[in-house]
Amino acid sequence: MRIEETSRAGKAWLNAVGTLHGRAHRRNLEHPQTVDADILERVDGLEGMLDAVLDAFEAHYLAAVERLETLAATPEPSNADARRLRSDFPQNQITWERFFSQLTTPAWLGPLRKEGFFADLPPALVYQALSDRQLARDNDLALEWLRLARARCEHLEPEQRNVLVQVAREGPDTDKWKESHRRYANEEISDTRLRHLTETWHRERYAAIRPILPSDLQNDLQRLETEYGPAASLDDIEEPFFWTPPSSVSTDELAALNTTELVARVRAFTPSADRFTGQSEGDFTVQLRVAVNQQARAHSSRCGSQACD
Incomplete structure (x- = not known):
């Protein structure tokens, strides 16, 4: 000075x-x-x-x-x-x-x-991000949130672990999904599809924090993986090598569509003219590929050793 x-x-x-x-x-x-x-x-x-x-x-x-x-x-x-x-x-x-x-x-x-600015995060910031219910429910940040939860959940204090488990237990914002389906499909989402979205949402979060799950949620995760297949790998998910804006549709929403609905959604997709707003073609393509892989894993898991058409 x-x-x-x-x-x-x-x-x-x-x-x-x-x-x-x-x-x-x-x-x-x-x-x-x-x-x-x-x-x-x-x-x-x-x-x-x-x-x-x-x-x-x-x-x-x-x-x-x-x-x-x-x-x-x-x-x-x-x-x-x-x-x-x-x-x-x-x-x-x-x-x-x-x-x-x-x-x-x-x-x-x-x-x-x-230069290593993101090599590690202060514990307070990690807990703040993981305990934020809005972040946990944000489809655009799902991959980042899940990876952070997997990497740091065991380093949290016991009380902080309980909060994180509660965030995962509370579930997604289903009202947002209903509104999104109403806007894109021009109809109300069915109870079956809403259940699928909700349970796969729980499956991904429970799998990410598996080491700290209480016994009741361990059992619930086993049931979900039996019914819907294992949670998507957080390491094999392809990501765009360039920056893309937040997506207007989640991978889980795409995975819940049947083949006819998925084709209709692809045909109706229009990329944004502005790279920094709306949704890019690259981002939509990545999410579509991940959704198809999720459907394939779930189908294989349900079939098991039985012959499936």
Whole structure:
């Protein structure tokens, strides 16, 4: 903060280090120190030091925020830009929130990932994401949420584990599915299809947190995998190598359609003209492929050793 050691504030700062504790407390049960000229001089010096230090901190903080926002506005960030974020700014929650709230392009993801920014997450942020019911029910974030739950569920505290299990137990937002089906199919979703969507949703979440499931949900997961097939692999799911906007339809919704309905949905699909809004052809293709694979696994599981047409 460019405060000289020989300045009044600098001297007061260095003099205060390691000495204030002894002056702030009385010795055993003796009477407190009397307020004399020496005490007043030290208090005045401390106040002056704090005024100088806090003013300097405020000035440098605002300058740092401006530099951070300028960096975030870089239209084509490089690995060197990501390294600047690591070396030139405090590595704390305030920096992350400010930086990521200012981003306007997904081009930052590659350099940040290469520089190790997503190698690990603070435990508090992990729990916040996993315990957020809205995130857990968001079809667009399902793969990321499931992978995070699988990777970190065993590292949670016991109470946090209970919350995560409860989030999975509570289930999806079926009203949203009803509305989506009504909009795309122009009819009410059947109870059978809604049950299929709901139970496969539970299957995926239970499978992701299998190591921490209580016995009743372990039994429920076994039933679901027997009826619908094993949960989709979180490692084999193909993802677009380019950035795509959030999908308007979930993989589970596609998997619940029969062949005729699936063909009709594909024929009716129109990709968005804007790459950053709506749904892209690449994203829809990936979800369609995953849905077909889910149907095949479920069919194989139901057939078992029996001959199936």
